[in-house]
Amino acid sequence: MIKQKGDSMNKIDDGVKNRLLKFLMKDKIGIRRSLLRLFSEVKSCNTVEIYDYLIKQGFHVNYRAVSSMVGQMHSRLGILSFYLTNEHNVYTIKEDYLNIVNMVLIPFSSFDSISRHA
Numbered sequence: 001m002i003k004q005k006g007d008s009m010n011k012i013d014d015g016v017k018n019r020l021l022k023f024l025m026k027d028k029i030g031i032r033r034s035l036l037r038l039f040s041e042v043k044s045c046n047t048v049e050i051y052d053y054l055i056k057q058g059f060h061v062n063y064r065a066v067s068s069m070v071g072q073m074h075s076r077l078g079i080l081s082f083y084l085t086n087e088h089n090v091y092t093i094k095e096d097y098l099n100i101v102n103m104v105l106i107p108f109s110s111f112d113s114i115s116r117h118a
């Protein structure tokens with residue numbers, strides 16, 4: 001069997017997609033979905049900005065929980081990169097995974113409109 005150049009990249013993409021779907025299926029209140037949507041829109045933000053965004057979205061979370069969740073997205077999902085500043089970690093969605101994140105969020109968009117009207 002001859003492997004094509006894109007075969008390994010497709011496997012990586014499928015792995016990321018599956019991890020994202022599992023990550024979102026465990027999202028009981030929509031916070032993970034909201035966080036992914038934030039990264040797909042602004043591409044880069046620090047932990048304080050993420051915390052403020054989630055509070056404004058109506059989630060009752062503390063700063064440490066937000067930091068932990070974003071760290072999990074970085075280490076387990078592999079879709080974020082980060083760098084340190086003097087004060088906070090700055091997280092950026094990896095360009096290679098932006099389309100996958102947007103694609104995975106599409107089926108969950110109907111949940112957003114239902115929950116906003118409930």
